[in-house]
Amino acid sequence: xxxxxxxxxxxxxxxxxxxxxxxxxxxxxxxxxxxxxxxxxxxxxxxxxxxxxxxxxxxxxxxxxxxxxxxxxxxxxxxxxxxxxxxxxxxxxxxxxxxxxxxxxxxxxxxxxxxxxxxxxxxxxxxxxxxxxxxxxxxxxxxxxxxxxxxxxxxxxxxxxxxxxxxxxxxxxxxxxxxxxxxxxxxxxxxxxxxxxxxxxxxxxxxxxxxxxxxxxxxxxxxxxxxxxxxxxxxxxxxxxxxxxxxxxxxxxxxxxxxxxxxxxxxxxxxxxxxxxxxxxxxxxxxxxxxxxxxxxxxxxxxxxxxxxxxxxxx
Amino acid sequence: xxxxxxxxxxxxxxxxxxxxxxxxxxxxxxxxxxxxxxxxxxxxxxxxxxxxxxxxxxxxxxxxxxxxxxxxxxxxxxxxxxxxxxxxxxxxxxxxxxxxxxxxxxxxxxxxxxxxxxxxxxxxxxxxxxxxxxxxxxxxxxxxxxxxxxxxxxxxxxxxxxxxxxxxxxxxxxxxxxxxxxxxxxxxxxxxxxxxxxxxxxxxxxxxxxxxxxxxxxxxxxxxxxxxxxxxxx
Numbered sequence: 435x436x437x438x439x440x441x442x443x444x445x446x447x448x449x450x451x452x453x454x455x456x457x458x459x460x461x462x463x464x465x466x467x468x469x470x471x472x473x474x475x476x477x478x479x480x481x482x483x484x485x486x487x488x489x490x491x492x493x494x495x496x497x498x499x500x501x502x503x504x505x506x507x508x509x510x511x512x513x514x515x516x517x518x519x520x521x522x523x524x525x526x527x528x529x530x531x532x533x534x535x536x537x538x539x540x541x542x543x544x545x546x547x548x549x550x551x552x553x554x555x556x557x558x559x560x561x562x563x564x565x566x567x568x569x570x571x572x573x574x575x576x577x578x579x580x581x582x583x584x585x586x587x588x589x590x591x592x593x594x595x596x597x598x599x600x601x602x603x604x605x606x607x608x609x610x611x612x613x614x615x616x617x618x619x620x621x622x623x624x625x626x627x628x629x630x631x632x633x634x635x636x637x638x639x640x641x642x643x644x645x646x647x648x649x650x651x652x653x654x655x656x657x658x659x660x661x662x663x664x665x666x667x668x669x670x671x672x673x674x675x676x677x678x679x680x681x682x683x684x685x686x687x688x689x690x691x692x693x694x695x696x697x698x699x700x701x702x703x704x705x706x707x708x709x710x711x712x713x714x715x716x717x718x719x720x721x722x723x724x725x726x727x728x729x730x731x732x733x734x735x736x737x738x739x740x741x742x743x744x745x746x747x748x749x
Numbered sequence: 750x751x752x753x754x755x756x757x758x759x760x761x762x763x764x765x766x767x768x769x770x771x772x773x774x775x776x777x778x779x780x781x782x783x784x785x786x787x788x789x790x791x792x793x794x795x796x797x798x799x800x801x802x803x804x805x806x807x808x809x810x811x812x813x814x815x816x817x818x819x820x821x822x823x824x825x826x827x828x829x830x831x832x833x834x835x836x837x838x839x840x841x842x843x844x845x846x847x848x849x850x851x852x853x854x855x856x857x858x859x860x861x862x863x864x865x866x867x868x869x870x871x872x873x874x875x876x877x878x879x880x881x882x883x884x885x886x887x888x889x890x891x892x893x894x895x896x897x898x899x900x901x902x903x904x905x906x907x908x909x910x911x912x913x914x915x916x917x918x919x920x921x922x923x924x925x926x927x928x929x930x931x932x933x934x935x936x937x938x939x940x941x942x943x944x945x946x947x948x949x950x951x952x953x954x955x956x957x958x959x960x961x962x963x964x965x966x967x968x969x970x971x972x973x974x975x976x977x978x979x980x981x982x983x
Binding site for chain 1: 799824841855
């Protein structure tokens with residue numbers, strides 16, 4: 435063991451790590467910081483992508499083979515004015531439609547939503563203190579089909595409109611498609627951002643390795659002239675890049691993890707009824723925590739490729 | 750062992766610094782390489798330790814045509830060559846021990862063997878008490894001894910030394926020339942670039958004389974060397 439004083443006097447410290455002076459300052463800290471930031475951003479981008487994917491999945495699976503029949507509380511008469519239908523009539527129309535619909539073989543169930551259920555659906559817009567008698571409420575029937583086909587929808591629409599011409603079938607398709615298209619685009623953007631982050635990391639590592647090779651050109655040449663094979667020299671740079679990347683990426687993933695926990699807590703507190711919870715499943719968590727391993731792999735391969743390319747120019 | 754046939758070397762588009770170099774070194778031979786400054790000694794050494802490929806001509810080393818060899822297949826040939834550079838080219842961040850151990854590590858020798866061999870050699874060159882010292886804090890002579898120890902530690906088949914005794918006092922210089930001589934007796938081919946007429950006269954080995962990029966070989970007066978050849982030591 436050598437003391438700091440010994441080193442000052444020109445005595446080597448205990449154990450050599452590399453033949454090349456790679457473990458000395460010269461931008462190592464900068465590369466660690468850069469990789470930490472890149473990994474942090476990659477964690478966030480991937481997490482967003484996973485959450486969006488989970489949201490789309492939940493939305494689409496939750497509404498698969500489902501439709502809603504709405505019997506409006508107001509109807510249009512020939513005089514072209516909106517007329518409020520009495521609540522009792524809306525209820526009886528809703529009941530008639532539900533009974534008629536149930537007869538169709540494609541229908542698994544047709545449940546009339548109670549006034550309380552309807553009130554809870556509209557409470558995000560109108561508040562919880564809504565007095566149900568104050569406003570006319572539409573009738574809503576939640577229909578679960580065995581299988582959805584255009585023919586079935588056409589027949590159900592006819593049955594419904596025979597009873598109440600102003601009743602509407604909502605297959606959720608139009609708004610769900612828009613929503614899925616939007617989340618798909620966001621997911622794609624997140625993945626692209628992740629790829630750009632990966633490419634930036636590769637460029638940064640390659641640049642750092644090239645600069646290290648330029649700084650230590652004489653030492654690399656010496657090893658080469660002493661008969662060191664390309665793998666011997668490459669292995670040192672690879673190990674160096676791997677060490678720095680591991681340090682940076684672990685910090686980045688931990689930082690990203692903390693942010694995700696905070697976002698999860700905040701989104702949980704807001705209890706957004708329109709947006710599903712910001713939660714990741716086990717596989718997603720594993721992928722995110724494997725990011726340092728992936729980053730190390732990418733970094734080591736980049737270092738290897740870079741060093742081999744430079745060595746190829748030596749005699 | 751080494752054969753240069755009609756070899757020429759130029760840097761970039763400049764004039765040839767070496768022209769029509771023809772010589773052959775037998776295994777176990779001992780030669781001095783000499784000539785005035787700028788004659789091309791370092792360039793010729795460079796070609797011999799495979800730091801460069803010739804611009805023209807044929808170089809054969811250890812029975813292999815260097816010109817046709819893929820660069821990755823040159824590494825095993827370089828491992829058989831020990832070089833003492835004029836400017837030592839030590840790794841300043843490594844201790845004396847680790848500098849000398851480098852060739853053995855490149856060869857993948859076990860650490861125990863490395864430790865034994867390096868300790869023994871550093872003791873022998875008088876640096877046993879400076880194994881953990883970094884080269885920048887050592888004197889020129891000490892650095893040179895490390896450079897020489899590094900060049901010979903792996904028992905190379907060819908030893909090239911560029912002015913190896915330049916910074917050494919007579920006693921150490923003599924001990925190191927003695928080391929070269931012992932290596933030579935064990936079969937190592939040795940080429941020493943030197944300006945020292947005294948050393949060349951004293952040891953009397955054949956001389957490769959370079960002048961303005963051209964080389965001619967002058968036989969030496971080394972009775973021991975001739976005797977050794979007659980006795981079939983080589």
